[in-house]
Amino acid sequence: MSRNDTVSIAIDTRDVSTRRSYFRRIFGRWGARLALGWILILVVAAVFAPLISPADPIAQDLSDALAMPNAQHLLGTDQLGRDILSRLIYGTRETLLGALLTVFVAVAIGLPLGTIAGYVGGWFKVLVGRFADLLLTIPAIIVLLAVLTVFGNSMYAAMASLGVLVSAGFMRLASASATAVARELFVDAARVSGVRAIPILIRHVVPNLIGPIIVQTTIVASLGLLLQASLGFLGLGTRPPYPSWGQMVAEASQQIYSHPWLMVPAGVTLMLTVLSVNTIGDSARDSLFNGGISGGVFRDTRPKDIRRASRALLAPAPAPVVVGNDRREPEHASAPLLVVDDLHVTYPVARGTVEVVKGVSFSVERGKTLGLVGESGSGKSVSALALLGLVPQPGYVSAGSIRFDGIELAGASERTFSRIRGRRIALISQEPMVALDPCYRVSTHLREVLQGRRGMTRKQADARAIELLETVEMRDPRAVFDSYPHQLSGGMAQRVAIAWALAGEPELLIADEPTTALDVTVQAEVLELLRRLGSDLGMAILLLTHDLGVVADLCDDVAVMRHGLVVESAPVERIFDAPQHEYTQGLLRDVQILHGDAHRIEEVAR
Amino acid sequence: MPKYILTRLGVALPTLLIIMVLTFLTVQLIPGDPAVAILGDTASPEQLAALREELGLNLPLWQQFGTWFISVIQGDLGRSLTTGQVVSQAILQRSVVTITLATAAVLVTAAVGISVGVWGALRGGIVDRVVLFTTSVADSIPNFWAGVVLVYIFAVTLGVLPANGWVPFDVDAGLWARSLVLPVVALSLASVATIARQTRAAFSDVSKRDFVRSLRASGLPLPQIIFKHILRNAAIPIVTVLGLQFVLLLGGAIVIEEVFTLPGIGQLAINAVETKDVPMIQGVVLFTAIMVLVVNFTLDIVYAWLNPKVRL
Numbered sequence: 043m044s045r046n047d048t049v050s051i052a053i054d055t056r057d058v059s060t061r062r063s064y065f066r067r068i069f070g071r072w073g074a075r076l077a078l079g080w081i082l083i084l085v086v087a088a089v090f091a092p093l094i095s096p097a098d099p100i101a102q103d104l105s106d107a108l109a110m111p112n113a114q115h116l117l118g119t120d121q122l123g124r125d126i127l128s129r130l131i132y133g134t135r136e137t138l139l140g141a142l143l144t145v146f147v148a149v150a151i152g153l154p155l156g157t158i159a160g161y162v163g164g165w166f167k168v169l170v171g172r173f174a175d176l177l178l179t180i181p182a183i184i185v186l187l188a189v190l191t192v193f194g195n196s197m198y199a200a201m202a203s204l205g206v207l208v209s210a211g212f213m214r215l216a217s218a219s220a221t222a223v224a225r226e227l228f229v230d231a232a233r234v235s236g237v238r239a240i241p242i243l244i245r246h247v248v249p250n251l252i253g254p255i256i257v258q259t260t261i262v263a264s265l266g267l268l269l270q271a272s273l274g275f276l277g278l279g280t281r282p283p284y285p286s287w288g289q290m291v292a293e294a295s296q297q298i299y300s301h302p303w304l305m306v307p308a309g310v311t312l313m314l315t316v317l318s319v320n321t322i323g324d325s326a327r328d329s330l331f332n333g334g335i336s337g338g339v340f341r342d343t344r345p346k347d348i349r350r351a352s353r354a355l356l357a358p359a360p361a362p363v364v365v366g367n368d369r370r371e372p373e374h375a376s377a378p379l380l381v382v383d384d385l386h387v388t389y390p391v392a393r394g395t396v397e398v399v400k401g402v403s404f405s406v407e408r409g410k411t412l413g414l415v416g417e418s419g420s421g422k423s424v425s426a427l428a429l430l431g432l433v434p435q436p437g438y439v440s441a442g443s444i445r446f447d448g449i450e451l452a453g454a455s456e457r458t459f460s461r462i463r464g465r466r467i468a469l470i471s472q473e474p475m476v477a478l479d480p481c482y483r484v485s486t487h488l489r490e491v492l493q494g495r496r497g498m499t500r501k502q503a504d505a506r507a508i509e510l511l512e513t514v515e516m517r518d519p520r521a522v523f524d525s526y527p528h529q530l531s532g533g534m535a536q537r538v539a540i541a542w543a544l545a546g547e548p549e550l551l552i553a554d555e556p557t558t559a560l561d562v563t564v565q566a567e568v569l570e571l572l573r574r575l576g577s578d579l580g581m582a583i584l585l586l587t588h589d590l591g592v593v594a595d596l597c598d599d600v601a602v603m604r605h606g607l608v609v610e611s612a613p614v615e616r617i618f619d620a621p622q623h624e625y626t627q628g629l630l631r632d633v634q635i636l637h638g639d640a641h642r643i644e645e646v647a648r
Numbered sequence: 649m650p651k652y653i654l655t656r657l658g659v660a661l662p663t664l665l666i667i668m669v670l671t672f673l674t675v676q677l678i679p680g681d682p683a684v685a686i687l688g689d690t691a692s693p694e695q696l697a698a699l700r701e702e703l704g705l706n707l708p709l710w711q712q713f714g715t716w717f718i719s720v721i722q723g724d725l726g727r728s729l730t731t732g733q734v735v736s737q738a739i740l741q742r743s744v745v746t747i748t749l750a751t752a753a754v755l756v757t758a759a760v761g762i763s764v765g766v767w768g769a770l771r772g773g774i775v776d777r778v779v780l781f782t783t784s785v786a787d788s789i790p791n792f793w794a795g796v797v798l799v800y801i802f803a804v805t806l807g808v809l810p811a812n813g814w815v816p817f818d819v820d821a822g823l824w825a826r827s828l829v830l831p832v833v834a835l836s837l838a839s840v841a842t843i844a845r846q847t848r849a850a851f852s853d854v855s856k857r858d859f860v861r862s863l864r865a866s867g868l869p870l871p872q873i874i875f876k877h878i879l880r881n882a883a884i885p886i887v888t889v890l891g892l893q894f895v896l897l898l899g900g901a902i903v904i905e906e907v908f909t910l911p912g913i914g915q916l917a918i919n920a921v922e923t924k925d926v927p928m929i930q931g932v933v934l935f936t937a938i939m940v941l942v943v944n945f946t947l948d949i950v951y952a953w954l955n956p957k958v959r960l
Contacts, residue, residue, distance in 0.1 A: 491867070495867050
C-alpha cells in the first residue's frame with residue numbers, strides 16, 4: 043500500500059500493460075493470494091471430486107455414525123455415518139456451479155443491456171435504470187422462494203434467477219461507461235466505417251470497466267454463495283442424499299447438543315470461501331482507488347522522535363522558548379507579527395522521507411500584506427498551513443521556527459493551536475465552493491465561530507453575522523445568511539468564506555490563492571475587498587498566489603518560492619524594479635507577455 | 649420538502665404496481681398447465697377444474713388480472729391452497745415477528761456499524777486494522793451458521809439465553825427481549841460489518857474534504873467537527889447502504905426464523921415452496937415488497953433531511 047503510487051491509472055482503456063499491472067496489484071497482497079489459492083483448491087476439488095474423495099459421499103454406515111475426525115474419516119462422519127470430507131468435496135461442485143451460473147447470467151444480461159441503454163440514452167436508459175432499481179426492491183431470497191415454488195425445486199433455476207436479480211449492478215456500470223464512450227469520437231468513426239456499433243461499444247466499454255467488473259463479480263459471487271447455502275439450509279434446492287454445504291449445516295444443527303463438531307467443517311469451508319471471494323473483491327477495489335483508505339484521520343502521524351522533541355529542539359536558539367503555557371512575552375511593537383525561520387516540512391514515503399519545504403524563512407509585519415509567490419508544488423501552501431498546525435497528513439514540521447507574536451508554533455500542541463486558529467490566524471482557501479460544509483447553512487458556520495469562539499449569545503451572533511456579510515459587500519446579507527453553500531455562486535461563497543474568517547477578528551489572514559477559482563470579473567472585486575479589509579481592520583495578510591499581477595495590486599512585501607525554498611524576498615517595488623533571482627525575472631517576463639497588450643495601449647495613449 | 653415527498657411517492661407507487669403485475673404473472677409462468685403442476689398428475693378432472701376456478705384460470709388474462717388486482721387492493725389475497733387459511737390473515741398474523749426481527753436488526757446495524765466504523769477511522773493504526781480484519785471475517789459468516797453457533801454458546805453451553813421460540817411482547821416484555829437477542833445478533837452480524845466498513849470509508853473520505861480544513865482553521869473543537877460536521881456528511885452515503893441492507897435483512901429474517909423456530913412469515917414461505925402454494929407465496933412477495941417500499945420511503949426522507957441538496 044505505498045502512498046506514492048498515485049500516478050498509476052487503474053481503469054485505463056486500451057493499454058494492456060496497465061491492465062496486467064492492475065491484476066498484479068490485486069494479487070500483490072498476500073491476503074488476495076491466499077484467497078486465490080483457496081478458490082483454486084476448490085476448483086480442483088470440484089473437477090476431480092471422484093478422484094480425490096476418500097469415500098462415497100452418500101454411502102451410509104450407521105455403525106460408524108457421528109464419528110469424530112480419525113485416520114479413516116479425516117473430518118469425521120455425520121448422523122448417517124457418511125464421510126464428511128467426501129461430502130464437502132462433492133458439495134463443492136454444486137456450490138461453484140451455482141455461483142458461476144449466477145455470475146454468468148448477471149453479466150450476460152447486465153453488460154449488453156446496460157451498454158445499449160447507455161448508448162441509446164433517452165427513455166430507454168431511464169427504463170433500464172428503473173428496471174435495475176426494481177430488481178433491488180424485493181429481497182432476493184423471497185424471489186428465489188417464489189421461483190422455486192413455480193419451477194419446482196431446481197437449484198439451477200434459483201441461481202439463474204438470482205443472476206437476473208443481481209444483473210442490476212452490471213447494468214449500471216455498463217450504462218454509465220457506455221454513455222461516456224458513446225460521446226467519444228472514435229465511436230462515430232467506427233460507425234462511419236460501416237461497423238456495427240454495439241460490438242464496438244462492448245469492446246470499448248468492457249476494458250474500461252475491467253476493475254469495477256471484477257469488484258462487482260466478487261460481490262455477486264459472494265451473494266450467490268451465501269444465498270445458495272441459505273436455500274440448502276432451508277432444505278431447498280439439492281435433494282438429499284446428495285450433499286450441499288448449506289444442507290450439511292442444517293443437518294449439523296440437529297446434532298448441536300451432542301456433536302457440536304459437525305458445525306465446523308461445512309461452516310468453516312463456506313466461510314473461507316465467501317471470505318476469499320470478498321478478499322479478492324476488496325483488493326480489486328483498493329487497487330482501483332490506489333491503495334485503499336487509511337484510517338486514523340486526525341491522529342498525530344509525526345515520527346516519535348519529532349513528537350518527543352521539545353519545541354526548543356525544533357526551534358534552535360535564539361528563539362526564546364515559551365514553556366508550559368502560551369502567555370506571550372512582551373515584544374517590541376516594531377517586531378514583526380510573524381517570523382518563520384528555516385521551516386522544514388517532511389513527508390514520509392515508501393523508503394524514507396521527502397522534504398517539501400526545505401528551510402523557508404519569511405516574516406509578516408503587523409497590518410502589512412506579504413505575497414508568497416510560487417507555482418503549485420512550490421511548497422507555499424504547505425508552509426502557510428504549518429502556521430495553523432494543519433499540514434496535510436502525513437506531513438509534519440520537522441525543523442525550524444514559527445514565531446507568531448511571541449508564541450512558538452513549530453511543533454506546538456493542539457491546545458496551543460486551538461487558541462490561535464480562527465481567533466488570531468484565519469484562513470481562506472482556494473476553492474470557495476468546497477470550503478463550506480454543504481450540510482449546513484451559512485448561518486451555522488458564522489454562529490459557530492461567533493458563539494463558540496467569541497462567546498456571543500445567539501442573538502448577538504446573528505446580528506454580528508449580518509454585519510460581517512455586509513462588510514464583505516454582500517448584496518442581500520439576510521438571504522445569504524439563510525442559504526446553503528450549494529445555493530451560492532463562487533464569488534458569493536468566497537465572500538462568505540472571508541466573512542467567516544473575519545468572524546474571529548484575526549490579526550493575520552492567510553489567503554491561499556483566494557481568486558484562482560473565480561471568474562475574472564469577480565476576481566478583481568474580491569481582491570479589492572481584501573485590500574480594503576486589510577487597511578480598514580489593520581489586519582496582516584499572508585497572500586499565496588502564482589499571479590504577480592495580484593501581488594502588484596495588494597502586497598507590501600514579496601517572498602518568491604520555488605521547490606520548497608524562498609529564492610528571493612524583498613519589498614514589492616524592489617521585486618518589480620530590480621528582481622535579483624533568475625526565477626523571479628522569468629516570472630516577471632511572463633506577466634509582461636500576458637499583460638503586454640495593456641502596456642502597449644498605455645504607451646500609445648502617452 | 650412536501651414536494652420532495654410527493655416525488656418520492658410518485659416513484660414508489662408505480663414500482664408497487666409493477667411488482668403486483670409480476671407477482672400476478674407468477675402463476676402464468678408455471679410451465680404447462682398450472683393446475684396440473686400444482687396438484688400433480690394424480691389429481692381428478694374435478695379437482696383440476698375446481699382449482700382453475702379458484703385461481704380464475706378460465707378467464708382471459710386481462711380479466712384475471714383485473715379481478716385479482718381489485719381483490720388485492722381490498723386486502724384479499726385469496727386462500728392458501730393447502731391449509732385453506734386466508735392468506736392476508738396468515739401473513740398479518742405472522743408479520744409481527746418478521747417485522748420486529750428485521751427492524752431490530754437494522755437498528756442494531758446502524759448503531760453498532762456506524763460506531764465501529766467511526767472508531768476505526770478515527771483511531772487508525774492497530775485498532776483500524778483489527779476493525780478491518782474482524783469486519784471482513786464477520787461479513788463472510790452465513791447468518792444461519794452464526795445463529796446455530798450462538799445457540800451452542802449462549803443456550804447450550806452457558807444457558808443464559810433461550811435457544812429458540814418466541815414470546816410475544818404483550819405476554820412478557822422481558823422474555824420477549826431475551827428471545828430476540830440471539831436471532832437479532834445472528835441476523836445483523838454481517839450487516840454490522842458492512843456498515844462499519846462503509847462508515848469507515850465514508851468518514852475517512854469526508855475527513856479529507858476541504859471544508860474540514862476550513863472548520864479546523866476556524867478553531868472549532870475537533871469533537872464538534874467530527875460529530876456535527878463529518879458524521880452528518882458521511883451519513884448521506886450510509887443511509888443509502890442502510891436501505892440496501894434492510895432488503896438483505898428482511899430476506900435473512902426468513903432464514904433466521906427457521907434457525908430459531910420463530911413463527912414469522914418465513915415458515916409460511918418455505919411451506920408454500922414445498923406445497924406449491926401459489927397464493928401464499930404471492931402474498932409473501934407482495935408483503936415484503938411493501939415493507940421494503942415503506943422503509944425505502946422513510947430512508948428517502950431521512951436522506952433529504954441529511955442532505956440539503958436533494959430537498960426541493
